[in-house]
Each structure stands twice: as structure tokens, then as C-alpha cells.
Amino acid sequence: MSLSKNGPKRNEFPRPGHASAVPRERIRLVRDLPIRPGRPVLYWMGVQHRLSWNFALDRALEIAEACHSPHLLLVETLAPFQRLTIRHLHFWWDAVCEHASALSAWGRNFVAGCPRSWEGFLERLVVAASHCAALIVDEFPYHDYRQLLNQLGERAQCRVEAVDSCGLLPLAVHPRCFSTARGFRRVVQELLPHWLRQLPDPRPLSDRWQRTQPIGNEQWWPPVTPEEVPELLAGSSSVDLAWIDHAVPPVRERGGSKAAHARWTYFLAHKIEHYDSQRNHPDAEATSGLSSYLHFGVISPHELVRDIFHLADELGRCKNNYHRLSDAEKHATKSWWGLPSGLAEFLDQLLVWREIGFNFCAFQREYKSWNSLPEWARRTLTKHHSDPRPKTYTEAQLAHSATEDVLWNAAQTELREHGRIHNYLRMLWGKKILEWSPTPESALETMIELNDRYALDGCDPNSYTGICWILGRYDRPWGPERPIFGTVRYMSTASAMRKLRLTAYLQKYGSATGG
Known part of the structure; x- marks a missing residue:
């Protein structure tokens, strides 16, 4: 797609609007078979866990209306790429309970659960889809996940479509893999006005689909194990749950769309205007806290x-401001068409730093490997591969905040006990892991392991963007060359303690220990 074709016209401010149909750029045909009229439409909700603002759900309803389907069937699971711990399961199950309440009249038309085996789940899904007009699934850029969808398409005996609700820009219109945020930002600013007029339907499913009569005795979905999930959350020992990691307990924070919208409403009313000046200070608690909700797809x-x-x-x-801007100012680094600075900074985080992770995963198969880092970063880190480390800690010591660095321990405690880590401190957290690890390769492995195990937004492209930035992705060489780091950007605890407001943060997290 040409960047100029859909760029903003002169004196035209981007205005969000809703499309009458799902844009074709958001639909990937996985299995090309005709839609079969008069049969149910099946939607496997595996990534985007919401009943509104969801292009995949919109597409399922489009097909159901067009082919006069008697039923819309919904199967909900965790994403196949999600690290499966009790913490993540609880957070996701809050969304499932909301959906079960909203769809209480659906009976067996709505099924949710956590498969023991994805191979077994796909087999059941293929059997169910054989009776359907079409199967709709959530698109996502991970190569292994797309391979799984392709396997599903090869076996399914109906039309299969993967629908992209990941970001404001469809994955299909990304022109290439970007190595800098600046280059990606320019593309987003050029294309966004067009795609703001192509938003998903904001209405809840209950207001849009009235054919809620249950299927009844027709066994479209064979016997499944997901019924065990409520027993799991209640702490039942009668169920074999060996495939779930019990070592990571739930957090107090609730999942689901209601909790996400409550957090977002508060952030809009009280924090976003000062986001640009306050977000780096942990004591200010000025961040949105939405990363985990975006990861689980409960808010769009x-x-x-x-x-x-x-x-x-x-x-x-x-x-008024926008019309006074010059063309150069409209495309300035973070001006975002003259928005107030707090709003513009948050928009930059949401549209550039979040979606550049989707961009990288869409083009790079090994999106979280050592080989995915920039050549200059691998070269300089390899050069200093054998430099003496001031300290080395095992992964277990790091996991339990057992270092001599009080601030680092606090950040790891926040991650371990609350499933999140402050945005700025995540960068310092990773830099110190690099400094304390025997090799840069092992540092990357440790960061990914700790993040995916404890963080509610673990296993997310945005998480891997942050982790790999620590080792040079989307950055540039910085002088002077240092031991261990080479020319990769250096950060220190002493500098953070001078620059950041940390008193309340250290009181809250600094005294906790991991045992």
C-alpha cells in the first residue's frame, strides 16, 4: 500500500469511525472453501477475549447474517502461545466468567476451557467445524501460531478465516520490518487516518445477535476437558493438572473487560494529561496499567x-491546533497532529512501541532469539563476552530478588508478586541481568524466562520488544565503550536513584523477599 495514498489530507484531522464491513486487509484466508448457507458459524476466540470491538467477532456475525445461519457458536481458550501458570489462568478466567454471564442463554453454543493438548483440541475443532458454514479464528503474528492455524486449515472441511484485531494498522499493510521506531512512526502517522475510519463495532454481542436459542441435544462439540477449569480455580485436587505451572500464584488484580475499562476510565480522567512528565517516576504511579489487559485482548x-x-x-x-501546523510539524517525532503532550506520548507508546513488536514478529520467525538482535549489538556484546562480571547470580536467585541491589530487588518483587514491572524499571531490570549473567545469550534467556513466567503480559510481542531493546534492538551504539556492554546503551542503579522518585516504591516493594 502506498504511504501517500492513505495519508492525511491537508487540513484534515483524523476522526475515528466505524466500517460497515470488516476490511479485507484484516482477513487471511486459511482454507478456501465456499461458505455453506444455513449452517452454524463457529468462532474460536483464542487471542482477543472480548465481545465487542473485535473484528473477528464482526466477521463471524457478517457471515452468519449473510448465510442465514441458525446459530453462532463460540469456543474460548487461552492462546496456544501463552505460558500456562495458575496466575495466567486466573486472570483469563475472569474474562471467561464475564462472557458466560453475558451469554447465559446460549447453552452449549458457548464453550470455554483450557485444553490439555493442542493436538487434541484441534481434532475436536475440526470435527465441530465440519458441521459449520465457516470457522473464524484470531490472527496473530507468531510464526508457530500461524503454522498451527495452517494445520487447522489443512484438516478443516469448511472455510477458515483468520481475522486480525491486533492493532490499529492491519498486519497485512505493514510494508516491511522496521529497524527503528522513528521509521515505523512515520508509516503509522501516514496510514493511521485511513484506518481510523475502519474501526470494529463497539456494540456488545448481546445487542447484535438475537438468535440465542441453544442447539440443545445436537452434539456439535464432543466431550471436552475444559469443564475441569472451575475445579482447578477452586483448588480441587481431584483433577490431574500436571500440565499447568502451580509455582506462580494468582495476583489480586482482576482480569476481564470490566476491570480493564475501570482502569482505563480512571487513567483518562486522572493521569493521561500528565503522562509525559510523570510516567517514568514509580512513585507517581502514572502509567496506565493496561499492558496485561491488552495482552489478553479484553480491551481493544x-x-x-x-x-x-x-x-x-x-x-x-x-x-484549531492541527490546522496551524506545518507539514513538517504534522510528522514531527511525537507531535501526533498537535495533540496535548500527555495524550500524544501515550498514543506514541500505544501505536508505535506496541505495534512495532507486532511488526517484528510478523516478519521475523526468530523474534525473541539472540540472532534476531541487530548485527552491531551482537558484535559488540560478543566482543565483551568474556569480560569479568562484578557479580553473577543464578536464575533462582534473580527470581527471588536475592541480589545486593535494593532497587533491582524491588522491581523483581513487583514482577514476581504482582505480575507487572514498572515501565522504566523494566529497562534497568534487564540491564542489570545482562551485567550479572555469564554471557549475553544467557542474559536474554533469563529475561524471557522471568518475564514469561511472572508477568501477566508475558509471551507478548510488546514484552519482547522491551526485552530485546535492552540488548540493542531499535537502538543505536552508544559511547564510550564499556566492559560487558560494549556500545549497547548502559544504565545504572545509581543513576536511576538520582533521577527517579522512588521513596514510596521502595517502601512498598523493597522490604519484601522471595524466600
Whole structure:
């Protein structure tokens, strides 16, 4: 797609709007068979766990209406690429309970659970889809996940479509893999005005689909193990749950769309205007806290962007300012068409730093491997591969905050006990792991292991963007050349203690120990 074709016209401010149909750029045909009229439409909700603002759900409803389907069937599972711990299961199950309540009249038309085996699940899904008009699945850029969908398409005896609700820009219109945030930002700013007019339907499913009569005795879905999940969450010992990691307990924070929207509403009302100046200070608690909710797909980035522009209009800070900007100013690094600085900074995090991770995963099979790092970064880190380390810690010591660095311990404690880590401290957290690991390769492995095990937003492209940035991705060489780091950007605890407001943060997390 040409960048200029869909770029903003002169004196035209981007206005969010809703498309009448799912854009073709968001649909990938996995199995090319005709839609069979008069049969149920099946949607496997495996990534985007929401009943509104969801292009995949919109597409399932489009097909159901067009082929006069008697039923819409919904199967909900965790994503196949999700690290499966009790913590992640609880957080996801909150969304399932919301959906079960909203779809209480559906009976067996709605099934949710956690498969023991993806091979077994796919087999059951193939059997169910053989009776359906079409099967809709969530698109995602991970190579292994797309391979799984392709295997499903090879075996399914109906049309299979993967629908992309990942970001504001469809994955299919990304022109290439970007090595810098600056280059990707320019593309987003050029293309976004067009795609803001192509938003998913905001209405809840219950307002859009009235054919809720259960299928009844027709066994479209064979006997499954997901019924064991409520027993699992209740702590039952009668179920064999060996395939789930019990060592990572749940957190207090609730999952689901209701909790996500409550957090977002509060952030819009009280924090976003000062996000640019406060977000790096842990004591300010100025971040949105939405990363885990976006990862589980219980809130849509499309809805967040719509609300940001609406708020800017209410503040009277869009229309007049935008028309006064020069063409150069409209495409300045983070101006975002003259939005207030707090809103613009958050939009930059959401649209550039979040979606550049999807961009990388879409083009690079080994998106989290050592070989995926920039050549200059691998070269300089390899040069200093054998430099003496001031300290070395085992993965277990790091996991339990057992280092001599009080601030690092606090950040790891926040991650281990609350499933999150402050955005700025995540960078320092990773830099110190590099300094304390025998090799840069082992440092990368440790960061990914700790993040995916404990973080609610683990296994996410955005997480891997942050982790790999620590080792040079999307960055440049920095002088002077240092031991261990070479020319990879250096960060120190002493510098962070000078620059950041940390008193309350250290009181909250600094005294806890991991045992």
C-alpha cells in the first residue's frame, strides 16, 4: 500500500469511525472453501477475549447474517502461545466468567476451557467445524501460531478465516520490518487516518445477535476437558493438572473487560494529561496499567485510540491546533497532529512501541532469539563476552530478588508478586541481568524466562520488544565503550536513584523477599 495514498489530507484531522464491513486487509484466508448457507458459524476466540470491538467477532456475525445461519457458536481458550501458570489462568478466567454471564442463554453454543493438548483440541475443532458454514479464528503474528492455524486449515472441511484485531494498522499493510521506531512512526502517522475510519463495532454481542436459542441435544462439540477449569480455580485436587505451572500464584488484580475499562476510565480522567512528565517516576504511579489487559485482548487498542481523540476534542486541543501546523510539524517525532503532550506520548507508546513488536514478529520467525538482535549489538556484546562480571547470580536467585541491589530487588518483587514491572524499571531490570549473567545469550534467556513466567503480559510481542531493546534492538551504539556492554546503551542503579522518585516504591516493594 502506498504511504501517500492513505495519508492525511491537508487540513484534515483524523476522526475515528466505524466500517460497515470488516476490511479485507484484516482477513487471511486459511482454507478456501465456499461458505455453506444455513449452517452454524463457529468462532474460536483464542487471542482477543472480548465481545465487542473485535473484528473477528464482526466477521463471524457478517457471515452468519449473510448465510442465514441458525446459530453462532463460540469456543474460548487461552492462546496456544501463552505460558500456562495458575496466575495466567486466573486472570483469563475472569474474562471467561464475564462472557458466560453475558451469554447465559446460549447453552452449549458457548464453550470455554483450557485444553490439555493442542493436538487434541484441534481434532475436536475440526470435527465441530465440519458441521459449520465457516470457522473464524484470531490472527496473530507468531510464526508457530500461524503454522498451527495452517494445520487447522489443512484438516478443516469448511472455510477458515483468520481475522486480525491486533492493532490499529492491519498486519497485512505493514510494508516491511522496521529497524527503528522513528521509521515505523512515520508509516503509522501516514496510514493511521485511513484506518481510523475502519474501526470494529463497539456494540456488545448481546445487542447484535438475537438468535440465542441453544442447539440443545445436537452434539456439535464432543466431550471436552475444559469443564475441569472451575475445579482447578477452586483448588480441587481431584483433577490431574500436571500440565499447568502451580509455582506462580494468582495476583489480586482482576482480569476481564470490566476491570480493564475501570482502569482505563480512571487513567483518562486522572493521569493521561500528565503522562509525559510523570510516567517514568514509580512513585507517581502514572502509567496506565493496561499492558496485561491488552495482552489478553479484553480491551481493544481501537477503543483506546477513539477515546483519546474524543478527550482531545473535549479539551479543545485538536481542531484549531492541527490546522496551524506545518507539514513538517504534522510528522514531527511525537507531535501526533498537535495533540496535548500527555495524550500524544501515550498514543506514541500505544501505536508505535506496541505495534512495532507486532511488526517484528510478523516478519521475523526468530523474534525473541539472540540472532534476531541487530548485527552491531551482537558484535559488540560478543566482543565483551568474556569480560569479568562484578557479580553473577543464578536464575533462582534473580527470581527471588536475592541480589545486593535494593532497587533491582524491588522491581523483581513487583514482577514476581504482582505480575507487572514498572515501565522504566523494566529497562534497568534487564540491564542489570545482562551485567550479572555469564554471557549475553544467557542474559536474554533469563529475561524471557522471568518475564514469561511472572508477568501477566508475558509471551507478548510488546514484552519482547522491551526485552530485546535492552540488548540493542531499535537502538543505536552508544559511547564510550564499556566492559560487558560494549556500545549497547548502559544504565545504572545509581543513576536511576538520582533521577527517579522512588521513596514510596521502595517502601512498598523493597522490604519484601522471595524466600
